[in-house]
Amino acid sequence: MTSGRISLLIDSPLRDLLIALRAVPAEARKNVTAYTRKEAEPIWVEETRGRAETRLQQRALVNTARVGVATRNIYLRSGGIGKLSSGTAVPTVAFGAEFGANPEKVITQRSKKGKSYNRRLGNAFGAPRRGGNVVYPAALEAIPRITSVAIQSAYRSLLDAFDGKK
Numbered sequence: 462m463t464s465g466r467i468s469l470l471i472d473s474p475l476r477d478l479l480i481a482l483r484a485v486p487a488e489a490r491k492n493v494t495a496y497t498r499k500e501a502e503p504i505w506v507e508e509t510r511g512r513a514e515t516r517l518q519q520r521a522l523v524n525t526a527r528v529g530v531a532t533r534n535i536y537l538r539s540g541g542i543g544k545l546s547s548g549t550a551v552p553t554v555a556f557g558a559e560f561g562a563n564p565e566k567v568i569t570q571r572s573k574k575g576k577s578y579n580r581r582l583g584n585a586f587g588a589p590r591r592g593g594n595v596v597y598p599a600a601l602e603a604i605p606r607i608t609s610v611a612i613q614s615a616y617r618s619l620l621d622a623f624d625g626k627k
Contacts (some may be wrong), residue, residue, distance in 0.1 A: 478535065478615050485622035490532065492621075496614040498530040501607045505537055515587065521551050521558040522595045528607070533581035535607060539596045557586040559593050 482490055492553045509526045513519045529536035539554030566582040592598065 478612065478619075481619060482532075482615055484603045485619060489618045489622040493615050493618045494530045494532065494613075495609075496617075497535065498528055500614065501528075501530065501609045504529040504606050505599070507584075508603040509539060512595045512599050514594070515558075516555065516559045517585065518595050520545055521555050525551055525555075530611075536609060537596075537600055537603065539588055542604050554586075559596050560591070561589040561594065562586040563589060565618065576619070 482493065505528050506523065506526045509523045510519075513523045525541060525543050526537075526539045527542075529538065540551055540559065543551045545551060545554070562582055562585075564582055566586050567579050568582055570581055571577050587594070605616055
């Protein structure tokens, strides 16, 4: 459903840090991404978990919250993988779980015997909300914390590389 991205190239001290990381061995750079991901994922899951109010939001957005770390970016993902216990793909319901839906919207469904019928969407997704319910508010709070973790792990790897450690 959604993926946010933290770019470490927007601020000159961060850009300088990434340039300095190019000079260290590949093993040290690998440690930076591995440590950042290990420390950032619990932060992202904690922030999304604290905002989920319904079981649908919990299953579709919190249980699928993942963090990806590349050399230049950190990706915050949620609602893009997996299936619910009903067999419905998570990306199918993730947008509605995050932003809500109009309960009066008429949708077409098919019965077990194959007959089509119309019904109202109902209150399954909650009221529409432009700013999102879970992922977008969680990203606003998590980005500074995750950026701090990324900077700390990069400095630690730089110091270890200069000291001759791995």
